[in-house]
Amino acid sequence: MDILLALVVAVLLVVGGLFALLAAIGIVRLPDVYTRMHAASKAGTVGSSLMLVAAGLHSGEFATFARAFAGVVFFILTAPVAAHLVAKAAHQAGYRLSRGAVCDDMRDKAKN
Amino acid sequence: MPSAEEKRQRTGLVLPTGFAGLWLLLFCLWLIFNSSLALPILATGVVAATALAWIFTTRSTVWHYVRLTPRTLYHFLAYTGVFFVELVKANVNMLRYVYSPRIDIRPGIVKIRMRLRSPIGRLALANSIALTPGSLVMDVEDDALYVHWLDVRTTDIDEASEMIAGPFEKHLGRVFG
Incomplete structure:
Protein backbone atom coordinates (compact mmCIF):
# COMPACT_ATOMS: atom_id res chain seq x y z
CA MET A 1 0.00 0.00 0.00
CA ASP A 2 2.80 2.38 0.91
CA ILE A 3 4.67 1.67 -2.29
CA LEU A 4 1.51 2.17 -4.31
CA LEU A 5 0.95 5.59 -2.71
CA ALA A 6 4.59 6.51 -3.30
CA LEU A 7 4.24 5.51 -6.96
CA VAL A 8 1.11 7.61 -7.43
CA VAL A 9 2.81 10.59 -5.76
CA ALA A 10 5.89 10.15 -7.95
CA VAL A 11 3.85 9.96 -11.14
CA LEU A 12 1.82 13.05 -10.17
CA LEU A 13 5.01 15.00 -9.40
CA VAL A 14 6.70 14.06 -12.67
CA VAL A 15 3.62 14.76 -14.81
CA GLY A 16 3.05 18.05 -12.97
CA GLY A 17 6.67 18.98 -13.59
CA LEU A 18 6.31 18.10 -17.28
CA PHE A 19 3.29 20.40 -17.58
CA ALA A 20 5.14 23.23 -15.84
CA LEU A 21 7.98 22.70 -18.33
CA LEU A 22 5.40 22.70 -21.14
CA ALA A 23 4.15 26.08 -19.95
CA ALA A 24 7.69 27.47 -19.88
CA ILE A 25 8.60 26.15 -23.34
CA GLY A 26 5.27 27.37 -24.67
CA ILE A 27 5.99 30.88 -23.46
CA VAL A 28 9.32 30.83 -25.33
CA ARG A 29 8.10 29.21 -28.54
CA LEU A 30 4.67 30.71 -29.22
CA PRO A 31 4.61 33.84 -31.39
CA ASP A 32 2.72 36.58 -29.49
CA VAL A 33 1.45 37.56 -26.06
CA TYR A 34 -2.05 36.12 -26.58
CA THR A 35 -0.92 32.65 -27.59
CA ARG A 36 1.64 32.74 -24.77
CA MET A 37 -1.14 33.38 -22.25
CA HIS A 38 -2.75 30.15 -23.46
CA ALA A 39 0.35 28.19 -22.49
CA ALA A 40 0.79 29.99 -19.18
CA SER A 41 -2.84 29.75 -18.05
CA LYS A 42 -3.60 26.15 -19.03
CA ALA A 43 -0.40 24.18 -18.63
CA GLY A 44 0.72 26.26 -15.64
CA THR A 45 -2.55 25.61 -13.78
CA VAL A 46 -2.51 21.88 -14.41
CA GLY A 47 1.19 21.57 -13.55
CA SER A 48 0.93 23.28 -10.20
CA SER A 49 -2.39 21.59 -9.39
CA LEU A 50 -0.92 18.12 -9.94
CA MET A 51 2.06 18.93 -7.73
CA LEU A 52 -0.22 20.30 -4.99
CA VAL A 53 -2.31 17.12 -5.06
CA ALA A 54 0.89 15.07 -4.89
CA ALA A 55 2.02 17.00 -1.82
CA GLY A 56 -1.39 16.48 -0.19
CA LEU A 57 -1.35 12.74 -0.89
CA HIS A 58 2.20 12.34 0.37
CA SER A 59 1.33 13.90 3.74
CA GLY A 60 -1.13 11.07 4.34
CA GLU A 61 -3.44 13.31 6.39
CA PHE A 62 -6.90 14.27 5.31
CA ALA A 63 -6.51 17.79 6.70
CA THR A 64 -3.43 18.53 4.57
CA PHE A 65 -5.02 16.98 1.50
CA ALA A 66 -8.16 19.09 1.93
CA ARG A 67 -6.04 22.23 2.09
CA ALA A 68 -4.04 21.23 -0.97
CA PHE A 69 -7.28 20.55 -2.82
CA ALA A 70 -8.66 23.96 -1.80
CA GLY A 71 -5.45 25.41 -3.26
CA VAL A 72 -6.18 23.63 -6.55
CA VAL A 73 -9.72 25.04 -6.63
CA PHE A 74 -8.44 28.57 -6.05
CA PHE A 75 -5.87 28.08 -8.81
CA ILE A 76 -8.62 27.09 -11.23
CA LEU A 77 -10.69 30.10 -10.16
CA THR A 78 -7.95 32.73 -10.42
CA ALA A 79 -5.51 31.74 -13.18
CA PRO A 80 -7.99 32.38 -16.06
CA VAL A 81 -8.86 35.80 -14.65
CA ALA A 82 -5.19 36.80 -14.61
CA ALA A 83 -4.66 35.50 -18.17
CA HIS A 84 -7.78 37.33 -19.35
CA LEU A 85 -6.61 40.62 -17.81
CA VAL A 86 -3.12 40.37 -19.32
CA ALA A 87 -4.57 39.61 -22.77
CA LYS A 88 -7.17 42.38 -22.54
CA ALA A 89 -4.61 44.93 -21.37
CA ALA A 90 -2.29 43.96 -24.23
CA HIS A 91 -5.12 44.37 -26.75
CA GLN A 92 -6.13 47.75 -25.37
CA ALA A 93 -2.52 48.89 -25.51
CA GLY A 94 -2.60 48.13 -29.23
CA TYR A 95 -0.47 45.00 -29.25
CA ARG A 96 -0.99 43.27 -32.62
CA LEU A 97 -1.72 39.60 -33.14
CA SER A 98 1.11 37.61 -34.72
CA ARG A 99 1.41 37.56 -38.52
CA GLY A 100 -0.29 34.20 -38.95
CA ALA A 101 -3.49 35.49 -37.34
CA VAL A 102 -6.73 34.73 -39.15
CA CYS A 103 -9.14 37.33 -37.85
CA ASP A 104 -9.57 39.94 -35.14
CA ASP A 105 -13.21 40.71 -34.42
CA MET A 106 -12.22 43.00 -31.57
CA ARG A 107 -10.22 45.37 -33.76
CA ASP A 108 -13.06 45.45 -36.27
CA LYS A 109 -15.40 46.41 -33.46
CA ALA A 110 -13.14 49.27 -32.38
CA LYS A 111 -13.08 50.62 -35.93
CA ASN A 112 -16.85 50.72 -36.39
CA MET B 1 -37.08 41.13 -4.97
CA PRO B 2 -40.69 41.98 -4.05
CA SER B 3 -41.32 38.77 -2.07
CA ALA B 4 -38.34 39.42 0.22
CA GLU B 5 -39.59 42.97 0.68
CA GLU B 6 -43.05 41.72 1.67
CA LYS B 7 -41.53 39.27 4.12
CA ARG B 8 -39.41 42.04 5.61
CA GLN B 9 -42.51 44.14 6.22
CA ARG B 10 -44.38 41.24 7.80
CA THR B 11 -41.72 39.75 10.05
CA GLY B 12 -39.40 42.69 10.57
CA LEU B 13 -36.23 40.79 9.67
CA VAL B 14 -35.38 38.47 6.80
CA LEU B 15 -32.12 37.06 5.52
CA PRO B 16 -30.93 38.50 2.23
CA THR B 17 -31.35 36.28 -0.85
CA GLY B 18 -28.46 33.88 -1.31
CA PHE B 19 -27.22 34.39 2.24
CA ALA B 20 -27.53 30.75 3.31
CA GLY B 21 -25.60 29.36 0.33
CA LEU B 22 -22.74 31.81 0.64
CA TRP B 23 -22.60 31.32 4.42
CA LEU B 24 -22.37 27.55 4.00
CA LEU B 25 -19.62 27.88 1.41
CA LEU B 26 -17.56 30.26 3.54
CA PHE B 27 -17.99 28.16 6.68
CA CYS B 28 -16.95 24.95 4.88
CA LEU B 29 -13.85 26.72 3.53
CA TRP B 30 -13.02 27.91 7.03
CA LEU B 31 -13.33 24.35 8.37
CA ILE B 32 -11.09 23.02 5.59
CA PHE B 33 -8.38 25.61 6.18
CA ASN B 34 -8.35 25.11 9.95
CA SER B 35 -9.15 21.39 9.93
CA SER B 36 -10.10 21.51 13.60
CA LEU B 37 -13.40 21.38 15.46
CA ALA B 38 -12.26 23.24 18.60
CA LEU B 39 -14.92 25.58 19.97
CA PRO B 40 -13.01 28.91 19.60
CA ILE B 41 -12.23 28.13 15.97
CA LEU B 42 -15.84 27.20 15.24
CA ALA B 43 -17.08 30.38 16.91
CA THR B 44 -14.65 32.58 14.96
CA GLY B 45 -15.72 30.84 11.76
CA VAL B 46 -19.41 31.42 12.43
CA VAL B 47 -18.84 35.12 13.15
CA ALA B 48 -16.56 35.66 10.14
CA ALA B 49 -18.81 33.75 7.74
CA THR B 50 -21.90 35.62 8.96
CA ALA B 51 -20.23 39.01 8.61
CA LEU B 52 -18.80 38.30 5.12
CA ALA B 53 -21.97 36.67 3.81
CA TRP B 54 -24.06 39.55 5.18
CA ILE B 55 -21.87 42.19 3.55
CA PHE B 56 -21.68 40.45 0.18
CA THR B 57 -25.37 39.58 -0.10
CA THR B 58 -26.63 43.01 0.98
CA ARG B 59 -24.12 45.05 -1.04
CA SER B 60 -24.15 43.13 -4.33
CA THR B 61 -26.67 41.13 -6.29
CA VAL B 62 -24.20 38.58 -7.65
CA TRP B 63 -25.10 35.88 -5.14
CA HIS B 64 -28.85 36.24 -5.60
CA TYR B 65 -28.83 34.03 -8.66
CA VAL B 66 -27.41 30.94 -6.95
CA ARG B 67 -30.13 28.48 -6.07
CA LEU B 68 -29.39 25.47 -3.89
CA THR B 69 -31.52 22.47 -4.83
Missing part, protein backbone atom coordinates in the same frame (compact mmCIF):
# COMPACT_ATOMS: atom_id res chain seq x y z
CA PRO B 70 -30.68 18.83 -5.57
CA ARG B 71 -31.22 19.54 -9.28
CA THR B 72 -28.70 22.38 -9.40
CA LEU B 73 -26.30 20.25 -7.36
CA TYR B 74 -26.57 17.47 -9.94
CA HIS B 75 -25.98 19.88 -12.81
CA PHE B 76 -23.06 21.44 -10.97
CA LEU B 77 -21.44 18.01 -10.57
CA ALA B 78 -22.10 17.20 -14.24
CA TYR B 79 -20.53 20.54 -15.17
CA THR B 80 -17.48 19.70 -13.04
CA GLY B 81 -17.13 16.41 -14.91
CA VAL B 82 -17.39 18.09 -18.33
CA PHE B 83 -14.93 20.70 -17.15
CA PHE B 84 -12.23 18.20 -16.15
CA VAL B 85 -12.57 16.27 -19.41
CA GLU B 86 -12.16 19.53 -21.36
CA LEU B 87 -9.21 20.52 -19.16
CA VAL B 88 -7.37 17.30 -19.98
CA LYS B 89 -8.15 17.72 -23.69
CA ALA B 90 -6.88 21.31 -23.56
CA ASN B 91 -3.58 20.24 -22.09
CA VAL B 92 -3.04 17.37 -24.52
CA ASN B 93 -3.68 19.88 -27.34
CA MET B 94 -1.23 22.31 -25.79
CA LEU B 95 1.31 19.50 -25.54
CA ARG B 96 0.88 18.82 -29.26
CA TYR B 97 1.22 22.47 -30.29
CA VAL B 98 4.22 23.28 -28.13
CA TYR B 99 6.38 20.18 -28.57
CA SER B 100 5.80 19.85 -32.34
CA PRO B 101 8.83 20.86 -34.44
CA ARG B 102 6.92 23.54 -36.34
CA ILE B 103 4.21 25.38 -34.44
CA ASP B 104 1.11 24.96 -36.57
CA ILE B 105 -1.56 27.34 -35.29
CA ARG B 106 -4.05 29.77 -36.79
CA PRO B 107 -4.72 32.25 -33.98
CA GLY B 108 -7.46 34.87 -34.09
CA ILE B 109 -10.11 36.65 -32.05
CA VAL B 110 -13.67 35.56 -32.73
CA LYS B 111 -16.94 36.85 -31.36
CA ILE B 112 -19.37 34.39 -29.80
CA ARG B 113 -22.78 34.72 -28.21
CA MET B 114 -23.73 33.38 -24.80
CA ARG B 115 -27.15 32.56 -23.45
CA LEU B 116 -26.35 32.95 -19.76
CA ARG B 117 -27.83 35.98 -18.03
CA SER B 118 -26.53 36.09 -14.46
CA PRO B 119 -23.11 37.64 -13.75
CA ILE B 120 -21.85 34.65 -11.77
CA GLY B 121 -22.90 32.26 -14.53
CA ARG B 122 -21.00 34.36 -17.04
CA LEU B 123 -17.96 34.39 -14.77
CA ALA B 124 -18.06 30.60 -14.54
CA LEU B 125 -18.45 30.31 -18.32
CA ALA B 126 -15.58 32.71 -19.01
CA ASN B 127 -13.32 30.89 -16.57
CA SER B 128 -14.20 27.53 -18.10
CA ILE B 129 -13.53 28.82 -21.60
CA ALA B 130 -10.14 30.10 -20.53
CA LEU B 131 -9.10 26.67 -19.26
CA THR B 132 -10.35 24.61 -22.20
CA PRO B 133 -8.96 23.77 -25.63
CA GLY B 134 -7.22 26.76 -27.16
CA SER B 135 -9.56 29.56 -26.14
CA LEU B 136 -9.17 32.60 -23.90
CA VAL B 137 -11.80 35.23 -23.14
CA MET B 138 -10.65 38.73 -24.10
CA ASP B 139 -13.68 40.94 -23.53
CA VAL B 140 -17.37 40.92 -22.69
CA GLU B 141 -19.92 43.13 -24.42
CA ASP B 142 -23.64 42.69 -23.74
CA ASP B 143 -24.36 39.12 -24.86
CA ALA B 144 -21.13 38.70 -26.78
CA LEU B 145 -17.81 37.29 -25.69
CA TYR B 146 -14.63 38.03 -27.60
CA VAL B 147 -12.52 34.89 -27.49
CA HIS B 148 -8.93 34.47 -28.56
CA TRP B 149 -8.80 31.12 -30.33
CA LEU B 150 -5.51 29.34 -30.79
CA ASP B 151 -6.69 27.39 -33.80
CA VAL B 152 -9.55 29.14 -35.56
CA ARG B 153 -11.75 26.56 -37.27
CA THR B 154 -14.70 28.79 -38.13
CA THR B 155 -15.41 32.51 -38.07
CA ASP B 156 -19.17 32.01 -38.15
CA ILE B 157 -20.59 33.35 -34.89
CA ASP B 158 -23.14 30.56 -34.29
CA GLU B 159 -20.80 27.68 -35.09
CA ALA B 160 -18.07 29.22 -32.96
CA SER B 161 -20.47 29.71 -30.04
CA GLU B 162 -21.48 26.08 -30.22
CA MET B 163 -17.89 24.84 -30.41
CA ILE B 164 -16.50 26.99 -27.60
CA ALA B 165 -19.32 27.53 -25.12
CA GLY B 166 -21.63 24.65 -26.06
CA PRO B 167 -20.33 21.96 -23.68
CA PHE B 168 -20.69 24.16 -20.57
CA GLU B 169 -23.76 26.27 -21.22
CA LYS B 170 -26.26 23.46 -20.83
CA HIS B 171 -25.28 22.66 -17.25
CA LEU B 172 -24.30 26.17 -16.19
CA GLY B 173 -27.65 27.50 -17.42
CA ARG B 174 -29.46 25.12 -15.06
CA VAL B 175 -27.29 26.09 -12.10
CA PHE B 176 -26.97 29.85 -12.46
CA GLY B 177 -29.57 30.83 -15.06
Whole structure:
Protein backbone atom coordinates (compact mmCIF):
# COMPACT_ATOMS: atom_id res chain seq x y z
CA MET A 1 0.00 0.00 0.00
CA ASP A 2 2.80 2.38 0.91
CA ILE A 3 4.67 1.67 -2.29
CA LEU A 4 1.51 2.17 -4.31
CA LEU A 5 0.95 5.59 -2.71
CA ALA A 6 4.59 6.51 -3.30
CA LEU A 7 4.24 5.51 -6.96
CA VAL A 8 1.11 7.61 -7.43
CA VAL A 9 2.81 10.59 -5.76
CA ALA A 10 5.89 10.15 -7.95
CA VAL A 11 3.85 9.96 -11.14
CA LEU A 12 1.82 13.05 -10.17
CA LEU A 13 5.01 15.00 -9.40
CA VAL A 14 6.70 14.06 -12.67
CA VAL A 15 3.62 14.76 -14.81
CA GLY A 16 3.05 18.05 -12.97
CA GLY A 17 6.67 18.98 -13.59
CA LEU A 18 6.31 18.10 -17.28
CA PHE A 19 3.29 20.40 -17.58
CA ALA A 20 5.14 23.23 -15.84
CA LEU A 21 7.98 22.70 -18.33
CA LEU A 22 5.40 22.70 -21.14
CA ALA A 23 4.15 26.08 -19.95
CA ALA A 24 7.69 27.47 -19.88
CA ILE A 25 8.60 26.15 -23.34
CA GLY A 26 5.27 27.37 -24.67
CA ILE A 27 5.99 30.88 -23.46
CA VAL A 28 9.32 30.83 -25.33
CA ARG A 29 8.10 29.21 -28.54
CA LEU A 30 4.67 30.71 -29.22
CA PRO A 31 4.61 33.84 -31.39
CA ASP A 32 2.72 36.58 -29.49
CA VAL A 33 1.45 37.56 -26.06
CA TYR A 34 -2.05 36.12 -26.58
CA THR A 35 -0.92 32.65 -27.59
CA ARG A 36 1.64 32.74 -24.77
CA MET A 37 -1.14 33.38 -22.25
CA HIS A 38 -2.75 30.15 -23.46
CA ALA A 39 0.35 28.19 -22.49
CA ALA A 40 0.79 29.99 -19.18
CA SER A 41 -2.84 29.75 -18.05
CA LYS A 42 -3.60 26.15 -19.03
CA ALA A 43 -0.40 24.18 -18.63
CA GLY A 44 0.72 26.26 -15.64
CA THR A 45 -2.55 25.61 -13.78
CA VAL A 46 -2.51 21.88 -14.41
CA GLY A 47 1.19 21.57 -13.55
CA SER A 48 0.93 23.28 -10.20
CA SER A 49 -2.39 21.59 -9.39
CA LEU A 50 -0.92 18.12 -9.94
CA MET A 51 2.06 18.93 -7.73
CA LEU A 52 -0.22 20.30 -4.99
CA VAL A 53 -2.31 17.12 -5.06
CA ALA A 54 0.89 15.07 -4.89
CA ALA A 55 2.02 17.00 -1.82
CA GLY A 56 -1.39 16.48 -0.19
CA LEU A 57 -1.35 12.74 -0.89
CA HIS A 58 2.20 12.34 0.37
CA SER A 59 1.33 13.90 3.74
CA GLY A 60 -1.13 11.07 4.34
CA GLU A 61 -3.44 13.31 6.39
CA PHE A 62 -6.90 14.27 5.31
CA ALA A 63 -6.51 17.79 6.70
CA THR A 64 -3.43 18.53 4.57
CA PHE A 65 -5.02 16.98 1.50
CA ALA A 66 -8.16 19.09 1.93
CA ARG A 67 -6.04 22.23 2.09
CA ALA A 68 -4.04 21.23 -0.97
CA PHE A 69 -7.28 20.55 -2.82
CA ALA A 70 -8.66 23.96 -1.80
CA GLY A 71 -5.45 25.41 -3.26
CA VAL A 72 -6.18 23.63 -6.55
CA VAL A 73 -9.72 25.04 -6.63
CA PHE A 74 -8.44 28.57 -6.05
CA PHE A 75 -5.87 28.08 -8.81
CA ILE A 76 -8.62 27.09 -11.23
CA LEU A 77 -10.69 30.10 -10.16
CA THR A 78 -7.95 32.73 -10.42
CA ALA A 79 -5.51 31.74 -13.18
CA PRO A 80 -7.99 32.38 -16.06
CA VAL A 81 -8.86 35.80 -14.65
CA ALA A 82 -5.19 36.80 -14.61
CA ALA A 83 -4.66 35.50 -18.17
CA HIS A 84 -7.78 37.33 -19.35
CA LEU A 85 -6.61 40.62 -17.81
CA VAL A 86 -3.12 40.37 -19.32
CA ALA A 87 -4.57 39.61 -22.77
CA LYS A 88 -7.17 42.38 -22.54
CA ALA A 89 -4.61 44.93 -21.37
CA ALA A 90 -2.29 43.96 -24.23
CA HIS A 91 -5.12 44.37 -26.75
CA GLN A 92 -6.13 47.75 -25.37
CA ALA A 93 -2.52 48.89 -25.51
CA GLY A 94 -2.60 48.13 -29.23
CA TYR A 95 -0.47 45.00 -29.25
CA ARG A 96 -0.99 43.27 -32.62
CA LEU A 97 -1.72 39.60 -33.14
CA SER A 98 1.11 37.61 -34.72
CA ARG A 99 1.41 37.56 -38.52
CA GLY A 100 -0.29 34.20 -38.95
CA ALA A 101 -3.49 35.49 -37.34
CA VAL A 102 -6.73 34.73 -39.15
CA CYS A 103 -9.14 37.33 -37.85
CA ASP A 104 -9.57 39.94 -35.14
CA ASP A 105 -13.21 40.71 -34.42
CA MET A 106 -12.22 43.00 -31.57
CA ARG A 107 -10.22 45.37 -33.76
CA ASP A 108 -13.06 45.45 -36.27
CA LYS A 109 -15.40 46.41 -33.46
CA ALA A 110 -13.14 49.27 -32.38
CA LYS A 111 -13.08 50.62 -35.93
CA ASN A 112 -16.85 50.72 -36.39
CA MET B 1 -37.08 41.13 -4.97
CA PRO B 2 -40.69 41.98 -4.05
CA SER B 3 -41.32 38.77 -2.07
CA ALA B 4 -38.34 39.42 0.22
CA GLU B 5 -39.59 42.97 0.68
CA GLU B 6 -43.05 41.72 1.67
CA LYS B 7 -41.53 39.27 4.12
CA ARG B 8 -39.41 42.04 5.61
CA GLN B 9 -42.51 44.14 6.22
CA ARG B 10 -44.38 41.24 7.80
CA THR B 11 -41.72 39.75 10.05
CA GLY B 12 -39.40 42.69 10.57
CA LEU B 13 -36.23 40.79 9.67
CA VAL B 14 -35.38 38.47 6.80
CA LEU B 15 -32.12 37.06 5.52
CA PRO B 16 -30.93 38.50 2.23
CA THR B 17 -31.35 36.28 -0.85
CA GLY B 18 -28.46 33.88 -1.31
CA PHE B 19 -27.22 34.39 2.24
CA ALA B 20 -27.53 30.75 3.31
CA GLY B 21 -25.60 29.36 0.33
CA LEU B 22 -22.74 31.81 0.64
CA TRP B 23 -22.60 31.32 4.42
CA LEU B 24 -22.37 27.55 4.00
CA LEU B 25 -19.62 27.88 1.41
CA LEU B 26 -17.56 30.26 3.54
CA PHE B 27 -17.99 28.16 6.68
CA CYS B 28 -16.95 24.95 4.88
CA LEU B 29 -13.85 26.72 3.53
CA TRP B 30 -13.02 27.91 7.03
CA LEU B 31 -13.33 24.35 8.37
CA ILE B 32 -11.09 23.02 5.59
CA PHE B 33 -8.38 25.61 6.18
CA ASN B 34 -8.35 25.11 9.95
CA SER B 35 -9.15 21.39 9.93
CA SER B 36 -10.10 21.51 13.60
CA LEU B 37 -13.40 21.38 15.46
CA ALA B 38 -12.26 23.24 18.60
CA LEU B 39 -14.92 25.58 19.97
CA PRO B 40 -13.01 28.91 19.60
CA ILE B 41 -12.23 28.13 15.97
CA LEU B 42 -15.84 27.20 15.24
CA ALA B 43 -17.08 30.38 16.91
CA THR B 44 -14.65 32.58 14.96
CA GLY B 45 -15.72 30.84 11.76
CA VAL B 46 -19.41 31.42 12.43
CA VAL B 47 -18.84 35.12 13.15
CA ALA B 48 -16.56 35.66 10.14
CA ALA B 49 -18.81 33.75 7.74
CA THR B 50 -21.90 35.62 8.96
CA ALA B 51 -20.23 39.01 8.61
CA LEU B 52 -18.80 38.30 5.12
CA ALA B 53 -21.97 36.67 3.81
CA TRP B 54 -24.06 39.55 5.18
CA ILE B 55 -21.87 42.19 3.55
CA PHE B 56 -21.68 40.45 0.18
CA THR B 57 -25.37 39.58 -0.10
CA THR B 58 -26.63 43.01 0.98
CA ARG B 59 -24.12 45.05 -1.04
CA SER B 60 -24.15 43.13 -4.33
CA THR B 61 -26.67 41.13 -6.29
CA VAL B 62 -24.20 38.58 -7.65
CA TRP B 63 -25.10 35.88 -5.14
CA HIS B 64 -28.85 36.24 -5.60
CA TYR B 65 -28.83 34.03 -8.66
CA VAL B 66 -27.41 30.94 -6.95
CA ARG B 67 -30.13 28.48 -6.07
CA LEU B 68 -29.39 25.47 -3.89
CA THR B 69 -31.52 22.47 -4.83
CA PRO B 70 -30.68 18.83 -5.57
CA ARG B 71 -31.22 19.54 -9.28
CA THR B 72 -28.70 22.38 -9.40
CA LEU B 73 -26.30 20.25 -7.36
CA TYR B 74 -26.57 17.47 -9.94
CA HIS B 75 -25.98 19.88 -12.81
CA PHE B 76 -23.06 21.44 -10.97
CA LEU B 77 -21.44 18.01 -10.57
CA ALA B 78 -22.10 17.20 -14.24
CA TYR B 79 -20.53 20.54 -15.17
CA THR B 80 -17.48 19.70 -13.04
CA GLY B 81 -17.13 16.41 -14.91
CA VAL B 82 -17.39 18.09 -18.33
CA PHE B 83 -14.93 20.70 -17.15
CA PHE B 84 -12.23 18.20 -16.15
CA VAL B 85 -12.57 16.27 -19.41
CA GLU B 86 -12.16 19.53 -21.36
CA LEU B 87 -9.21 20.52 -19.16
CA VAL B 88 -7.37 17.30 -19.98
CA LYS B 89 -8.15 17.72 -23.69
CA ALA B 90 -6.88 21.31 -23.56
CA ASN B 91 -3.58 20.24 -22.09
CA VAL B 92 -3.04 17.37 -24.52
CA ASN B 93 -3.68 19.88 -27.34
CA MET B 94 -1.23 22.31 -25.79
CA LEU B 95 1.31 19.50 -25.54
CA ARG B 96 0.88 18.82 -29.26
CA TYR B 97 1.22 22.47 -30.29
CA VAL B 98 4.22 23.28 -28.13
CA TYR B 99 6.38 20.18 -28.57
CA SER B 100 5.80 19.85 -32.34
CA PRO B 101 8.83 20.86 -34.44
CA ARG B 102 6.92 23.54 -36.34
CA ILE B 103 4.21 25.38 -34.44
CA ASP B 104 1.11 24.96 -36.57
CA ILE B 105 -1.56 27.34 -35.29
CA ARG B 106 -4.05 29.77 -36.79
CA PRO B 107 -4.72 32.25 -33.98
CA GLY B 108 -7.46 34.87 -34.09
CA ILE B 109 -10.11 36.65 -32.05
CA VAL B 110 -13.67 35.56 -32.73
CA LYS B 111 -16.94 36.85 -31.36
CA ILE B 112 -19.37 34.39 -29.80
CA ARG B 113 -22.78 34.72 -28.21
CA MET B 114 -23.73 33.38 -24.80
CA ARG B 115 -27.15 32.56 -23.45
CA LEU B 116 -26.35 32.95 -19.76
CA ARG B 117 -27.83 35.98 -18.03
CA SER B 118 -26.53 36.09 -14.46
CA PRO B 119 -23.11 37.64 -13.75
CA ILE B 120 -21.85 34.65 -11.77
CA GLY B 121 -22.90 32.26 -14.53
CA ARG B 122 -21.00 34.36 -17.04
CA LEU B 123 -17.96 34.39 -14.77
CA ALA B 124 -18.06 30.60 -14.54
CA LEU B 125 -18.45 30.31 -18.32
CA ALA B 126 -15.58 32.71 -19.01
CA ASN B 127 -13.32 30.89 -16.57
CA SER B 128 -14.20 27.53 -18.10
CA ILE B 129 -13.53 28.82 -21.60
CA ALA B 130 -10.14 30.10 -20.53
CA LEU B 131 -9.10 26.67 -19.26
CA THR B 132 -10.35 24.61 -22.20
CA PRO B 133 -8.96 23.77 -25.63
CA GLY B 134 -7.22 26.76 -27.16
CA SER B 135 -9.56 29.56 -26.14
CA LEU B 136 -9.17 32.60 -23.90
CA VAL B 137 -11.80 35.23 -23.14
CA MET B 138 -10.65 38.73 -24.10
CA ASP B 139 -13.68 40.94 -23.53
CA VAL B 140 -17.37 40.92 -22.69
CA GLU B 141 -19.92 43.13 -24.42
CA ASP B 142 -23.64 42.69 -23.74
CA ASP B 143 -24.36 39.12 -24.86
CA ALA B 144 -21.13 38.70 -26.78
CA LEU B 145 -17.81 37.29 -25.69
CA TYR B 146 -14.63 38.03 -27.60
CA VAL B 147 -12.52 34.89 -27.49
CA HIS B 148 -8.93 34.47 -28.56
CA TRP B 149 -8.80 31.12 -30.33
CA LEU B 150 -5.51 29.34 -30.79
CA ASP B 151 -6.69 27.39 -33.80
CA VAL B 152 -9.55 29.14 -35.56
CA ARG B 153 -11.75 26.56 -37.27
CA THR B 154 -14.70 28.79 -38.13
CA THR B 155 -15.41 32.51 -38.07
CA ASP B 156 -19.17 32.01 -38.15
CA ILE B 157 -20.59 33.35 -34.89
CA ASP B 158 -23.14 30.56 -34.29
CA GLU B 159 -20.80 27.68 -35.09
CA ALA B 160 -18.07 29.22 -32.96
CA SER B 161 -20.47 29.71 -30.04
CA GLU B 162 -21.48 26.08 -30.22
CA MET B 163 -17.89 24.84 -30.41
CA ILE B 164 -16.50 26.99 -27.60
CA ALA B 165 -19.32 27.53 -25.12
CA GLY B 166 -21.63 24.65 -26.06
CA PRO B 167 -20.33 21.96 -23.68
CA PHE B 168 -20.69 24.16 -20.57
CA GLU B 169 -23.76 26.27 -21.22
CA LYS B 170 -26.26 23.46 -20.83
CA HIS B 171 -25.28 22.66 -17.25
CA LEU B 172 -24.30 26.17 -16.19
CA GLY B 173 -27.65 27.50 -17.42
CA ARG B 174 -29.46 25.12 -15.06
CA VAL B 175 -27.29 26.09 -12.10
CA PHE B 176 -26.97 29.85 -12.46
CA GLY B 177 -29.57 30.83 -15.06
